[in-house]
Amino acid sequence: MLRTKITQLFNIQYPIIQAGMVWASGWRLASAVSNAGGLGIIGAGSMNPDLLKLHIQKCKAATALPFAVNLPLLYHGIDQQVQTIIEEKVPIVFTSAGNPKTWTETFKQAGIMVVHVVSSSKFALKAQQAGCDAVVAEGFEAGGHNGREETTTMVLIPLVKAALDIPVIAAGGIANGRQMLAAFVLGADAVQMGSRFVACLEASSHLNFKNKVIDAIEGDTQMSMKKLTPVRLLKNEFSDKIEAAENRCASSEELISLLGKGRARLGMFDGNLEEGELEIGQVCALINDLPSAASIVSATWNEFVEEKRE
């Protein structure tokens, strides 16, 4: 047992949080992580309000333990998703990709804890000022959407920790107990893992994508679309096309047109490994198996405890 500010705040057994990832984190993954003693998160980014409601209800049926919903604040129809989360009495919301001022008060008044995802201590302070209960500080090595300052986990966590009073959850570059302990040494009160939980039996991602993550080696990801919104992707035909366009200084309009619609679903959910967008972190180079969520939580925790003892 290790009580941290985060295990106490969320009332969970282990300070291990599964990131709410588009096209990967449905009720199956979230409930499995929560049942294993971590905090599971449903990723609302790829769901309309009806589907989100269904996933929340199924998650509640599958676990009596705390879970959360990740809500990217940049999509349309956000009001309805907020309403759904409140109606369904979800205990914790992780918000990302937007201003924490907009919705934190609404959630807090409904008795819901709010955690905001940030990439700098400036944004972390804004989240604290907006009334958030904790932040996820996510380094440059993380998969998916990312900050413009490119600060890595090694540098970001001590900076955010020093700037805040509320607890700090470290994300980016963490897939095992050693990396978890390194994050704790840097000042984290918990870790959030994304890539590790993509290569997991209960993730709803396509098996093609999971296998691609397992096979990926060092240097296989890159930060893409810096002109639009920076996002870390596995390199493939699609990312090569974007890179070529960026290298000839294509306009934002051209990049948006190249991106098209539904690329993330095409890659991560439909399993089209060449034309789809495949969001993953640098740490995929360290991931070589496809275990259950419960195995990931226990293996990470056991390695963390063992390394801590040394």
Place this chain on the structure above:
Amino acid sequence: MLRTKITQLFNIQYPIIQAGMVWASGWRLASAVSNAGGLGIIGAGSMNPDLLKLHIQKCKAATALPFAVNLPLLYHGIDQQVQTIIEEKVPIVFTSAGNPKTWTETFKQAGIMVVHVVSSSKFALKAQQAGCDAVVAEGFEAGGHNGREETTTMVLIPLVKAALDIPVIAAGGIANGRQMLAAFVLGADAVQMGSRFVACLEASSHLNFKNKVIDAIEGDTQMSMKKLTPVRLLKNEFSDKIEAAENRCASSEELISLLGKGRARLGMFDGNLEEGELEIGQVCALINDLPSAASIVSATWNEFVEEKRE
């Protein structure tokens, strides 16, 4: 006391190494670090063979303890520098920015230990195969010249550690004992700090530059000149000009012409903070004072020991 593969290999007291930085690491800094129980390094990158000889001789006069020379392999006149290092019986050489096969054998036959600086486990393996005694694995957050794969320290160190039999020195994002311990948890046998030893009394860098490093905050550095050789710099007028040129897809020729000659000296040694090139790591955001080299070694070590005990 903590015996690691590196303290045993180099016969030093603490596994703390000062990076050999152009325009910062002369005999004064190197001998001060070695006298404090770490490993000091003379940066040959900004020296002609005569000046290098002088610095080596002064360093030997100032310390009876082991020290090293950092030799970037990409400059002209490298043969003469190699000759100087051998003649002066420097015990350890850190090579960087080139192929470890070219000179390792020559140094080894002269009884000199060789450490090569790498940014990936692929290059680390090549260094091991070339007969190097250890590697420095340097993450994306590090200052100065950097790798193209952009792998961060958090991900790089476990990968390099798993790939090699020889010891691994972690670099990039390390400026205090907590970060040093995090690097050890990730698998490092020692740490190398650059930015921390720039903001140091004995560094030969211009006071303007030292003060700029102390004042720098999160987000003040960026990876520049990716089309030529990626290098992490403090943002200033010069880096803004390069960025603007990169954003309009300027040719390599135009970038080389914009860069001109002597930018690094102009910025870091002459103290021209706007037109000069200022190489520093992301971790400058955590550096706020200008202590002696001995204070840096002891403060880092004491914090490391204290954190380890917790």
